[in-house]
Amino acid sequence: MKSRELATHIYTADPSAHEFNGRLYVYPSHDRDIDVAYSDEGDEYLMEDYHVLSMDGPDAEVIDHGIALHVDDVQWASKQMWAPDAHEKNGKYYLYFPARDKENNFRIGVAVGDKPEGPFVPEKDYIKGSFSIDPCVFKDDDGSYYVGFGGLWGGQLEKWQTGSFVADAEGPKGDEPALCAKIAKLTGDMLQFDGGVHDIQVVDKDGKPLTAGDEERRYFEGPWIHKYNGKYYFSYSTGTTHCIVYATADNVMGPYTYQGVILTPVEGWTTHHSIVEFKGKWYLFYHDCERSKGINNKRSVKMAEITYNEDGTIQTLVPDESLIGKR
Numbered sequence: 001m002k003s004r005e006l007a008t009h010i011y012t013a014d015p016s017a018h019e020f021n022g023r024l025y026v027y028p029s030h031d032r033d034i035d036v037a038y039s040d041e042g043d044e045y046l047m048e049d050y051h052v053l054s055m056d057g058p059d060a061e062v063i064d065h066g067i068a069l070h071v072d073d074v075q076w077a078s079k080q081m082w083a084p085d086a087h088e089k090n091g092k093y094y095l096y097f098p099a100r101d102k103e104n105n106f107r108i109g110v111a112v113g114d115k116p117e118g119p120f121v122p123e124k125d126y127i128k129g130s131f132s133i134d135p136c137v138f139k140d141d142d143g144s145y146y147v148g149f150g151g152l153w154g155g156q157l158e159k160w161q162t163g164s165f166v167a168d169a170e171g172p173k174g175d176e177p178a179l180c181a182k183i184a185k186l187t188g189d190m191l192q193f194d195g196g197v198h199d200i201q202v203v204d205k206d207g208k209p210l211t212a213g214d215e216e217r218r219y220f221e222g223p224w225i226h227k228y229n230g231k232y233y234f235s236y237s238t239g240t241t242h243c244i245v246y247a248t249a250d251n252v253m254g255p256y257t258y259q260g261v262i263l264t265p266v267e268g269w270t271t272h273h274s275i276v277e278f279k280g281k282w283y284l285f286y287h288d289c290e291r292s293k294g295i296n297n298k299r300s301v302k303m304a305e306i307t308y309n310e311d312g313t314i315q316t317l318v319p320d321e322s323l324i325g326k327r
């Protein structure tokens with residue numbers, strides 16, 4: 001597949017892309033060039049700040065706008081500024097980001113700026129009722145905004161099954177229904193959840209919820225929602241099986257019906273993406289560890305064009321044939 005690496009002067013990951021004012025803006029995590037031990041909790045992802053990237057178009061020069069937000073400026077956060085996203089409303093820009101709070105639990109915060117590239121001023125506290133990681137923001141045609149979020153393992157989704165944090169809680173296993181990503185509507189001021197947090201359920205073609213043991217298809221982390229030809233597309237990482245897959249629905253809240261694989265495994269453990277339309281073409285933004293030669297916490301964001309078939313399915317992209325089925 002043909003792809004383009006977007007930054008080589010720093011390591012970047014988890015790219016959330018949007019078009020604002022006719023320009024492409026990418027909101028990635030900023031991986032640090034440090035050597036740390038890996039863990040299932042993701043302790044190696046010790047990010048401290050965000051840089052926003054932008055470009056006139058898919059082939060144009062990429063600008064790094066510098067530090068848009070630093071953990072030291074976020075009163076409620078202690079460490080690990082993981083995958084962010086941003087959106088615009090009435091000329092203001094809202095950066096949504098997960099980080100560990102002072103009690104070591106992941107929460108989701110919001111910071112506000114006057115320009116898409118920031119700088120962003122964080123709210124004093126995290127979004128009330130937020131938990132886990134990987135916020136993605138979707139604006140529907142009626143002007144409502146929704147945030148999808150959640151991640152297993154280091155993302156702590158297993159710990160919130162009762163609605164409160166339970167430190168030793170474990171996730172479902174085998175034939176039990178898989179844990180779901182979450183979705184909440186945003187309030188008019190974009191700063192809080194409007195009402196409750198709901199499951200984004202993914203079902204198979206017979207309408208049966210995917211099971212926890214179905215690691216090829218069940219949700220792990222990195223949600224993204226977009227709309228194509230009137231259908232909602234929910235895409236995400238399968239984590240342990242390292243694919244980006246997708247499901248479709250007629251309602252933003254789901255249930256979504258599983259469809260297939262968008263991106264087969266990349267070099268490195270994590271895989272994380274976003275999908276955006278720009279001037280009539282559709283692009284996948286993702287990351288891999290090719291430049292660091294496989295160091296999980298030194299990732300690089302890339303983009304590649306995606307193609308829809310006439311029936312609305314998405315053609316699978318294969319970055320590296322040799323990685324399929326290897327892990």
Ligand code: FUB
Nearest residue numbers: 045082083221222270272
């Ligand atoms: O970048 C840290 C974490 O790695 C993200 O939050 C996950 O989606 C995974 O990419």
